[in-house]
Amino acid sequence: MAEREVDRSVSQTVKAQLALRDQILSGSLRPGERISELQAVETTGASRTPVRMALVRLEEEGLLEAIPSGGFMVKAFSERDISDSIELRGTLEGLAARFAAERGVSARELEPLKECLAAIDELLRQVPISIEAFSSYVTLNARFHALLTELSRSPPLVRQIDRAAALPFASPSGFVMAQSALPEAQQILIIAQEHHRVVIDAIENREGARAEAVMREHARLAVRNLRLALRNRTHLDLLPALALIKTATD
Amino acid sequence: MAEREVDRSVSQTVKAQLALRDQILSGSLRPGERISELQAVETTGASRTPVRMALVRLEEEGLLEAIPSGGFMVKAFSERDISDSIELRGTLEGLAARFAAERGVSARELEPLKECLAAIDELLRQVPISIEAFSSYVTLNARFHALLTELSRSPPLVRQIDRAAALPFASPSGFVMAQSALPEAQQILIIAQEHHRVVIDAIENREGARAEAVMREHARLAVRNLRLALRNRTHLDLLPALALIKTATD
DNA sequence: TGAATACGTTATGTATACAATACCAGGGGC
DNA sequence: GCCCCTGGTATTGTATACATAACGTATTCA
Numbered sequence: 001m002a003e004r005e006v007d008r009s010v011s012q013t014v015k016a017q018l019a020l021r022d023q024i025l026s027g028s029l030r031p032g033e034r035i036s037e038l039q040a041v042e043t044t045g046a047s048r049t050p051v052r053m054a055l056v057r058l059e060e061e062g063l064l065e066a067i068p069s070g071g072f073m074v075k076a077f078s079e080r081d082i083s084d085s086i087e088l089r090g091t092l093e094g095l096a097a098r099f100a101a102e103r104g105v106s107a108r109e110l111e112p113l114k115e116c117l118a119a120i121d122e123l124l125r126q127v128p129i130s131i132e133a134f135s136s137y138v139t140l141n142a143r144f145h146a147l148l149t150e151l152s153r154s155p156p157l158v159r160q161i162d163r164a165a166a167l168p169f170a171s172p173s174g175f176v177m178a179q180s181a182l183p184e185a186q187q188i189l190i191i192a193q194e195h196h197r198v199v200i201d202a203i204e205n206r207e208g209a210r211a212e213a214v215m216r217e218h219a220r221l222a223v224r225n226l227r228l229a230l231r232n233r234t235h236l237d238l239l240p241a242l243a244l245i246k247t248a249t250d
Numbered sequence: 251m252a253e254r255e256v257d258r259s260v261s262q263t264v265k266a267q268l269a270l271r272d273q274i275l276s277g278s279l280r281p282g283e284r285i286s287e288l289q290a291v292e293t294t295g296a297s298r299t300p301v302r303m304a305l306v307r308l309e310e311e312g313l314l315e316a317i318p319s320g321g322f323m324v325k326a327f328s329e330r331d332i333s334d335s336i337e338l339r340g341t342l343e344g345l346a347a348r349f350a351a352e353r354g355v356s357a358r359e360l361e362p363l364k365e366c367l368a369a370i371d372e373l374l375r376q377v378p379i380s381i382e383a384f385s386s387y388v389t390l391n392a393r394f395h396a397l398l399t400e401l402s403r404s405p406p407l408v409r410q411i412d413r414a415a416a417l418p419f420a421s422p423s424g425f426v427m428a429q430s431a432l433p434e435a436q437q438i439l440i441i442a443q444e445h446h447r448v449v450i451d452a453i454e455n456r457e458g459a460r461a462e463a464v465m466r467e468h469a470r471l472a473v474r475n476l477r478l479a480l481r482n483r484t485h486l487d488l489l490p491a492l493a494l495i496k497t498a499t500d
Numbered sequence: 501t502g503a504a505t506a507c508g509t510t511a512t513g514t515a516t517a518c519a520a521t522a523c524c525a526g527g528g529g530c
Numbered sequence: 531g532c533c534c535c536t537g538g539t540a541t542t543g544t545a546t547a548c549a550t551a552a553c554g555t556a557t558t559c560a
Contacts, residue, residue, distance in 0.1 A: 036540095048514095049514055060310035080404070159312065
């Protein structure tokens with residue numbers, strides 16, 4: 001290789017994976033579209049071997065689909081695929097919460113969760129919420145969910161939850177973003193925050209069933225509001241990932 | 251390449267993946283052991299590129315772990331990892347059963363399940379059950395679970411369930427195999443069959459909560475008996491996959 | 501004698517060449 | 531006029547060569 005600039009700080013494989021995922025989620029590559037390796041080589045700057053590794057990883061991640069005759073295409077999701085994935089994640093997070101409650105969590109471990117909770121409370125006190133605060137909310141909410149998941153002390157479960165969140169809109173952040181278009185966004189966030197509060201309380205009091213139930217309800221709230229948000233599609237044009245949802249089916 | 255024999259009927263990548271998975275599950279490669287690409291090239295007969303693709307896939311599958319400094323090692327599972335994975339699968343199958351019940355399933359779609367059920371009934375009528383019948387049971391049970399999963403009509407959920415079953419002993423077959431060592435094996439299978447019967451009934455009557463509950467109970471039964479089977483470890487020596495469970499921790 | 505460094509070996513990460521297959525276009529036959 | 535067959539092209543699958551980083555070993559110095 002002569003003139004290709006190589007960034008040696010991260011592996012080419014990782015670089016290609018990030019670049020391709022970005023292209024998919026940003027909508028540069030449309031669902032159903034075949035990904036050409038050669039084209040990916042040009043856009044990512046890596047060579048074919050790392051690109052192929054990245055493609056395999058993205059396929060396992062669920063964003064790509066293998067074409068029987070060879071190669072990969074961008075996977076298309078129905079609205080139901082997305083809502084199922086959210087409910088799926090809620091179910092898994094419910095299990096995580098139950099594990100946490102049943103297995104016991106020390107006050108020290110719960111501390112970061114409570115800090116997160118307090119920080120979100122602080123944000124929600126603003127009426128109406130500012131753009132910056134909303135952006136912070138997205139981060140804090142993702143952090144809360146990640147911490148909660150960790151409390152289960154179950155690596156296989158954590159792994160599965162991460163997987164379930166791979167689909168666009170199925171991650172904590174994606175879900176919040178989707179709802180941002182709704183006029184009732186702030187009320188929704190307040191209800192969600194109440195769920196957060198309840199799950200911590202339940203874990204603290206070792207009420208596994210209650211902890212599980214509230215996380216599932218949390219997901220159902222998300223599903224309901226994603227549906228509403230999708231009806232308001234005009235407000236969502238800022239979210240290119242939306243293009244991933246095929247409009248025809250479902 | 252001069253003398254390497256190449257089987258062109260399946261892709262080298264798939265061949266390598268199957269061969270490596272087999273080596274891992276059969277215990278040829280021990281947990282924690284580093285997998286050398288060169289060695290894998292020799293044992294699988296594929297060249298480095300497909301071997302690497304297979305390694306990446308197996309890592310995503312959860313059987314391998316990436317070593318930070320490069321390469322892969324066989325993942326080690328604690329007993330709790332396994333039991334968590336079984337419970338995880340039960341939870342997901344519960345969700346699948348609930349989806350099936352809520353979304354409705356035609357009599358025609360339920361037919362294969364009922365046939366499966368009847369076939370298992372037939373097998374269990376033998377006392378004591380023969381080795382051949384037991385082997386048929388393993389197949390039929392796997393089929394039942396696969397069919398049930400499909401009834402959810404939720405591709406993301408099906409995908410996740412498949413993933414959850416990747417760990418040794420976490421698949422329907424693996425679980426049955428593990429229990430085969432227990433003296434109460436036949437009673438356990440009879441109880442499990444009752445669960446199967448109930449879940450079909452619940453789906454037929456569109457009782458989502460009941461369908462879900464029984465699948466979760468089904469998994470809890472599996473967890474309890476896996477624990478028992480692991481106490482009887484001597485009987486299980488015929489199962490090399492057991493070596494994958496690290497004995498020190500947990 | 502122990503520790504640290506330098507060197508050699510080995511393995512992985514990356515790039516590219518080669519092979520085979522699938523897709524498309526054009527022409528000929530029915 | 532339509533379908534099938536054939537040839538070319540493009541793209542993927544596979545193999546291997548090269549570069550680079552990690553690990554082990556031996557030697558030297560304190």
